[in-house]
Amino acid sequence: MEGAVIAVFAILGMVVASFLNVCIDRLPNNESLFFPPSHCPSCRHRLAVKDLIPVFSYLWLRGRCRYCRIHIPKRLLWVEIGTGALFAYLYWSYGLSAGLGITAGYGCLFIVLMVIDWERGLILNKIVYPSMIAAILIGIFLPGSISIFLLGNSLVLLPPGIAQAAIGGAIGLGISLLIVLVSRGGMGWGDVKMAALIGLVIGFPLVFFTLIMASIFGGLVAVGLLLLKKKKRKEAIPFGPALSLATIVTLLWGTNILNWYLGLF
Ligand SMILES: [Zn+2]
Known part of the structure; x- marks a missing residue:
């Protein structure tokens, strides 16, 4: 039964991802997200339902x-695969809860930011500013929902809230x-x-881990691209994808990382 619900969430994620792909394609061009309906960018043929089934x-x-x-x-x-897996x-780690909804929403946000910056070198204000407001509202009205973690043997609910x-x-x-x-x-x-948005989303103290992780990811990507000769040394490599990836990793495993770190002392 549990496996079936997990599968339903995977499919839900893939369906949501189809919309994320539309956002990634259209937001940087100031195009409407709903009109015209999905079409091939090359031949302009309108896509039928059978063309739009995620992954398949x-x-x-x-x-x-x-x-x-x-x-x-x-x-x-x-x-589609990434959002489905996410x-x-x-669902597997949170169950049906506010934490599931909020983290899934943030995951989608950072997937969109990551891909747009990777493909176009753009971080759009019209995504970042409304997201900052949303993160502040979540901090005010839904505190504690993403910062539950184990300290020693007891579950600690950090009151992140707006502060x-x-x-x-x-x-x-x-x-x-x-x-x-x-x-x-x-x-x-x-x-x-x-980075300011990420701080609002992740909160103190995990924002430090996110930024450190992002610099490591950014360095690895830069070295990888140079080795693959996809970029020349002087070309700017966008940092947004590394920031986004680090944020998603922190949303998923940040509390574990923090616990591991605190366990070192
Ligand atoms: Zn076509």
């Missing part, structure tokens, strides 16, 4: 448009601002806004 349509059509046979970006598939994992979120936001803003001013071009203003 892509695999069945072998990654090509049914009508003009052009290649569909692999990203559509990866976002939703299934979240923890505000301190986190200030730390995210301060550290990234410092890096921008010192590095002169290593990081952009979009990254600063995103």
